[in-house]
Amino acid sequence: MFRIQNQSDGKEQEFQNLAALLYALEGEEKRCLQLNMRATFYLFHLDKNEEVLESMELTIPSQEDKEVQELIGEFGRKGDAKKPFWKRSESKQQLQAINSSNSNDSQSKTGVSKLVKGLMWLLPMVLSVVSIYLSLETLQLVKTQPQVTPKVETVVINQKADVFCRYFISSYFSQSLNLEDYLSEKLSKEDLKINKATPVSVLLENQEIKGNTTLVTYVVNIKEAQDQVSSKRLTLAVRADKKAQYGYLVIKKPRLTAYP
Numbered sequence: 001m002f003r004i005q006n007q008s009d010g011k012e013q014e015f016q017n018l019a020a021l022l023y024a025l026e027g028e029e030k031r032c033l034q035l036n037m038r039a040t041f042y043l044f045h046l047d048k049n050e051e052v053l054e055s056m057e058l059t060i061p062s063q064e065d066k067e068v069q070e071l072i073g074e075f076g077r078k079g080d081a082k083k084p085f086w087k088r089s090e091s092k093q094q095l096q097a098i099n100s101s102n103s104n105d106s107q108s109k110t111g112v113s114k115l116v117k118g119l120m121w122l123l124p125m126v127l128s129v130v131s132i133y134l135s136l137e138t139l140q141l142v143k144t145q146p147q148v149t150p151k152v153e154t155v156v157i158n159q160k161a162d163v164f165c166r167y168f169i170s171s172y173f174s175q176s177l178n179l180e181d182y183l184s185e186k187l188s189k190e191d192l193k194i195n196k197a198t199p200v201s202v203l204l205e206n207q208e209i210k211g212n213t214t215l216v217t218y219v220v221n222i223k224e225a226q227d228q229v230s231s232k233r234l235t236l237a238v239r240a241d242k243k244a245q246y247g248y249l250v251i252k253k254p255r256l257t258a259y260p
Contacts, residue, residue, distance in 0.1 A: 001050070002076060005167065007040040007057075007199060010176045018076040025068045029060040040198070042166060045076050052163050057201065157207055161214045164248040165236050166202055172254065173197045173222060184239070184249040191253050197222040200229060213239050213251065219259050233259040 002021040005012045015021040025041070032039050038059055045053045056075050060068060168182045175196050180189050199222050206217040217235045224230060237252040 001046045001048075003044040003046060005042045005044075005170060007042060007170050008174055010167070010171045010174060010178065021076065022069055022072075025058070025060065025072075029068055032061055040200070042170070043072070043075060044163070052159060055163070055166075158209060158214050161216060161238050161240075161248055162204060162207070164238060164246050165216050165218070167246065168236065168250060169199060169202055169218065169220065169234065173199050173220075181245045182248075182250050184241075184251045187250065187253065194256065195224065197224045199223075205233070213237055231259040233257050 002015045002018065003012060004015075004021070004024070013024060015024060021043075028039060028041070038061065040057065040059045042055065043058055044055045047053055054075060056072070058068075058071060060071070062071055164182075170176075171179050171182060172192060173194070173196065175192075175194070179192060183189070183192070199220055201221045203219045204216070205219050206215075208215045215235065215237055217233065220232050220234050221229060222232060233256075235255040236250055238248045239251050240247060241249045
C-alpha cells in the first residue's frame with residue numbers, strides 16, 4: 001500500500017498499488033503544469049501492517065523535465081518477495097532439460113552442458129565448506145582475543161516516531177487546521193504560532209529515547225516569504241499514545257532555532 005501527503009496542506013491519499021500511485025502523481029503533475037506551479041509530496045510505502053518500508057520526498061514538475069516514473073526510480077518495489085526455493089529448483093531442472101536437449105545437436109554443446117551441470121551441483125558444496133571454515137576462523141579469533149568488557153552505546157531508532165514527526169512538521173510550518181490533532185492536552189494551537197513556510201527538505205539529525213519520551217531533532221530547509229530559503233533546527237518531544245489519532249503526541253512546545 002502507498003500513502004502520499006501534500007507538503008503544503010497536509011492532505012493525505014492512499015493507494016493499493018504502485019500503478020495507482022503513479023497515475024495520481026501524473027495527474028498532480030498535469031495540474032501543476034496548468035497552474036504554472038510546483039508541489040512537494042511525501043511518499044510512503046507501507047506493508048500490510050502499515051509499517052513504513054521506505055519513504056521519499058518528491059517535487060513535481062521536475063526542474064530537469066523528468067517524468068514521474070523516472071523521478072521515483074525503484075521506490076515502491078522494496079519488499080517484493082523473492083522466488084521460492086522450489087521455483088528456483090524447477091527453473092534449474094528446466095535449464096538442465098534444455099541443455100540436455102540441445103546437447104544432441106553437437107558434441108561441443110554436450111561438453112558445455114555437462115560442465116554447467118557439474119558447476120551447479122558443485123557450487124553449493126563449495127559455499128557450504130567456505131561458510132564452515134569462516135565460522136571456525138571467527139570462533140577461534142574470539143577465543144584468542146582478551147576478554148575485555150567494552151562500553152557499548154546502543155542507538156535505538158524509533159521509526160514510528162520519525163514518521164509521525166515528519167507528518168507533524170508539514171502541518172506545523174503550514175499552520176494546518178488539524179494541528180491540534182498532533183498535540184497533547186497541555187499544548188494548544190496558539191502555543192505553536194509561527195510564520196507560515198514551506199519545508200523544502202527534512203533531515204533527521206538525532207534521536208534520543210528517555211523513558212517513554214522520544215526527543216527527535218531535524219534540520220529543516222524552509223522556503224519563506226519572497227522565496228527565501230533558510231535552514232532551521234527543530235527539536236520535538238513526542239510520546240506514544242494509543243488514543244491519539246496518529247499514535248503519538250507532541251508533549252512540549254517545539255524548539256525552533258537557526259541552523260547551524
